[in-house]
Amino acid sequence: ASAQSKFQCKEGETYVMNVMVSAHPYWVPVYQGFKQAAQAMGCKTVFSGTPDYDITKQIASFEQDLIKKPAGVLLHPMQADPFIEPINAAIANGTTVVTFAADSPKSKRVSYITSDNLAEAKFAAEEIVKQVGDSAEYAVLENPGQSNHDLRVTALIDYLAKNYPKMKLVGRQASNQDATVANKAVASMLQANPNLKALWIPEAGSAEGAVAAVLEAKAKVLIMHADITPATLEQIKAGNIHMALSPNQGMQGYLGFVATFMAAHPDLIDPFNDYKTSGYNPMAIPFADNGFAVITKENADSFDLNKYMEGRDPS
Amino acid sequence: MATTTNSVDGEAGSAGNALGRLFRMRETGLILIIAVLFIVMSFASPYFLTWDNMRAMAMAFAVEGIVVVGMTILLISGGIDLSVGSVTALAMVIAGWLFLNGLDPWTASLIAIAACTAIGAIMGFFVTRVGLHHFIVSLAVMVIARGLCLLGTGGRPLGLYTLPLEFKFIGQGSIGPIPVVIVIFVLFVVVFDFMLRRTTIFRKVFYTGSNEKAAAYSGIRTSKVIFLTTTLCAALSGVAGIIYMARFGSAQPTFGVGMELNVIAAAVIGGASLKGGSGTILGAILGTILLSVVSSSLALLDVSIYWQDIIRGSILLTAVTIDHYLNKRRG
């Protein structure tokens, strides 16, 4: 092919996507999006990171990525501040960095791609009110310490408190993404609150356990959660989970790649601003929203990850 | 002369009545502590002493309780298994994968349990033939089994909503008012408690754990005993995995992370020694119940999640301290 387009990689130009808990299924469609964009532009990609929930290991893997001098890294930093120095060092050494799904705002990363957790929470809150009315009891599960999950929960609680003051929060339990813990917690919540009407869960792992508890107690509780797994998808199809809000992972990866590529090729643009004198990367996008999908019984079939991955290479 | 020495035939004085026996049991302290917890909780929450809550609490520990049984026996023989969480997950993944690939769920489950048993046998081999320590072998297997879960699923949970109803019955059904899960759990506990107390085979587990050399000098094939307890623990983890699968209708590759600490803690609270040679199923199950009731109670009372860990840890420490003193006083 004639490599006329400037939106094309040079021979061997490589882009890395680095995450923590790298075996988590959330990354799978993100990386597919990342790869699709890369292939369109003739670039090489690597999926990297640490299988552990361990920041030291993620930093080590990030630094090891840099040794190979990739053009850019699309990074999901496990924590914001610990990555400031590593990101800045990477950029100083000629590897550009874009963050996604979690940010390191004080670093010099060029762009940040994410879904809007606040928007998700607001949407969920409105849906709950629509379904159970504006003066019902509701509860949440939490995963304290993980920022995007924290945001999804606190934003929903704040939104309801402000806009629907008669909504009553009757339970807040930590489930830490563990189905059994969630199962136990929800079982107890249901006992303590016979009038519980709705449950908001910031991720899918806990939702699996929560559904089982609700079914075991034969309670009628509206369950909504963020993210999606095959198991919760089945529960949505069966009507046991009302709805799931899932970030548009494909676009997160696709946009993530494009933003990283652009950040690595600032010479492609000459915008009307002060980048020449101020010295920042003219390709910088402070925040890009990749949007989220609303998954219900009706459209559930489109969100079967196992079906989607058939014939695709996960790595 | 001394009061009760000399009497080889002391049966009479001590055997006594049932009440006296109950008081001398190792588990009495735990039973008392749990009873106190129940009384306090029934005042603290009107929902506590309801049938539904009891049922919910029992469901919360029943399946893990089966793993606790295996772990207790292994601990008594002087071993330990850190891989129970991963192996439980692996059982789900294997059975789930086979089911999704067309096998009937019963056969799939049997194969999964057999695979877990084989993993236990491999651990047993490394411990008894190679001579490595249980801790390090099971740690490696914990990592490998988790890796197999990931490999088998690509990290994605398997949705098994299509499992036939009669299979789901294991995990979700009830016999009368009593959930099948609890029936299975009680069955395992009763059978293994009885066997551990009464059968010659399991007595050898105690001998081996108490003093491996002396057991060998009593003609016991201690490697075989340790091999078998290691295998049994993995097999029971497999059984637990299958029940979880039937209960949740899914197979999660990340299931059971950190389960090992919980399970070992339950056994230790119940009087099992990490040095081997002592422990009872009943005690271990009481330990499980204690841990579970505390967690459930905190959730029931909607204690702030920022306080829950602090309270949970403190109750645990207090409970084992009280139990320790009760046992010491009893002699």
Place this chain on the structure above:
Amino acid sequence: MATTTNSVDGEAGSAGNALGRLFRMRETGLILIIAVLFIVMSFASPYFLTWDNMRAMAMAFAVEGIVVVGMTILLISGGIDLSVGSVTALAMVIAGWLFLNGLDPWTASLIAIAACTAIGAIMGFFVTRVGLHHFIVSLAVMVIARGLCLLGTGGRPLGLYTLPLEFKFIGQGSIGPIPVVIVIFVLFVVVFDFMLRRTTIFRKVFYTGSNEKAAAYSGIRTSKVIFLTTTLCAALSGVAGIIYMARFGSAQPTFGVGMELNVIAAAVIGGASLKGGSGTILGAILGTILLSVVSSSLALLDVSIYWQDIIRGSILLTAVTIDHYLNKRRG
């Protein structure tokens, strides 16, 4: 004779030259295994034997290595500590909180380390005075300390970007080409390794762990020894927490979950016995290096994440098996 002596009792053995002595060392097997790993890796990846990669790998285990030192000493005395991860996090949280509330970071760090030391002392109290087992006490403390972390931060990491440069220097600075963190780590290892092999005080740790009764009969105050090793381990976890804080410029309440298994595994791979009485700092650090090099290598080679755990676990199992045979052959 200090550095390369026989590891079991710090004694040089009777015969032989330095080479013979090296061959007899407990650690030789591990050194060989790591060397083989290095050779294989340097062929497998051109990036492996670069200064930057060595630096990144060393940074990955250096701070945890300080905890490994404390754990090894505790294991030798016959104890164990599951709370190291939580206590490390708690040190970060306490120091970070105090700093954000206006204290200078040095004082804040000292207070945090003192608090961790106090936690260690409390654990020591429960073990030596009350008579509970290390496992259960440290498990409770693990939960409580994590709860304190959550309570102190509301579950959100504390951003400490404003820490003064000279404080951050501890975690981020370099002396010449060598990161300060690594200098500190080496210092701790060398000092404690020397003390453990050569000082009379630390020999008592071996005596206590090897046979507590025999040690007590020789007049050693074994409870004091155990109390001190328990406290030391928690104190070193605190030190590690402070260094992490300086390195990351933040305090994370969820830091160090699962660290305990890693740390204990490192010590055990390095020859420490869970039964007490044996172990060396050098061995434990080699264990840490082995675990860390394997993880780093898999990341460097871009091995599929779905295979990483399987390979990691298998290498671990192979390594300890080889090490075991090497040691057995040597005697």
Place this chain on the structure above:
Amino acid sequence: MAWAFPSNAVVNAMDHPVILKISNLSKSFGPVQALQGVDLELRRGEIHAIAGENGAGKSTLMKVIDGILRPDSGDIVIDGKAVTIASPTEAQKLGIGFVHQEIALCPDVSVAENIFMGVTNTSKALLMNYADLRKRASAILRQLGDIDASALVRTLSISQQQLVEIAKALTLDCRILIFDEPTAALTEREAKILFEIIHRLAGQGIAIIYISHRMAEIFDNCDRVTVLRDGRYITTHDISDTTPEQVVAAMVGRVIDKLYPEKQRADEKSDEIILDVSNLCEAARFRDVSFKLKKGEILGLGGLIGAGRSEIVKGICRLEGDVTGTVALHGKPLSLAHYGDSIDAGLVYLSEDRKGEGLFLDMSIASNISALAVERVASRAGLINAGRETRQAQELGRRLALKCGHVNDAVSTLSGGNQQKVAIAKMLSVAPKVIFLDEPTRGVDVGAKAEIHRIVRDLARSGVGVVIISSELPELIGVCDRVLVVREGRITGEVAGDDMTEENIMYLASIADERPRAA
């Protein structure tokens, strides 16, 4: 062996000042009253024996003196000052040293470090000086026997460990030195060396408490003897004023007429061979061991520490090592792969190391006794019958005069000698065809010892093959009909009948390579 021993006691010790005075001391363990109003007086430079049956409270009394146990009541006066001894550390400071009945050494630590553990503990030095430790340890060990100071204790045999335990006490700078059955695991030769050392120490003014069940030792070496019975003080005598018979009578409250049972009578002799061992070899420890055990006889194995007697017998039972050679029982060659097979075939072995290899200390007396064949107290379906298990323990316990609270109590609560009885009861719980007893009466009191000997003789009469290993020559000579002497892993000779003398056995054990076998 006759009972009369010349007393070579240091006569003038009686004039020495009292260094330790204990009065009205009591100590109980729960319902067990181990000591009740005990008095004891110890003088500078004397060797003071304590005698008493198993469980009489000797070790308990010593543990109180060493600060390991706290008395319930009573006074301890040292040098005229009342003291409370709260820990071994304080005992050390008061100049009290203790060689324990139960060996308490650190297995993972070198011999030298073990010996100097107490010294290291109180040392002001910051750093260990291993070279110096090894040198000093070697110097002490050289007096006692051949032990490598830098070996790990875990690699030593039980007798060697006993020597280390003694060496340990010798390093302490003490004024009162307690020996609690130090010779139970030693042979005559080591014991003799030990007594030389003890006399030298006494000569230096150190007061020695010496506990033993061997009357000969007491009467050969001690100045005075105090007798305890059932935790009570009975009497104290100058050795020159009393006889072994009197001491034994005071101990047990009755007269024991016969110490050793009758030997095999001529008309009981049989040519029937129960066990035929030929060409037994094991790479490092023994070679070409062949012997025949005849029906009705008690066969003894003599030799020095480390001669390899235990190893040979363990080899026969397939307990240790890679053994070649053949073993035939009643003419039928056995193919044994594991000790379990030996037990099934009827061969059982009583270990010389009761704590390490013999007993489950934390488990009950009853389950210890049934351990060799739990099946015997179980139903055919494999269910243990607790009543049967208890009864078995009670019966065997009674037969061996076991002194315990309840058979469901842990073995760890028993006195040393009673633990040994449990170990023997375990052997008797199966009906063995051949029984190998390795130091069977180690730490067992005179009365019970006679009882055990009688049981052993009865077994032999009833057709059970009996092989006894004993380092106590009088026992070997008193009980056995024939003795094989082992030296460096080889049978170097055989004595029987009137040739069974201490001199002959010692000669074969230490010097002779070849000596015409006695007929």
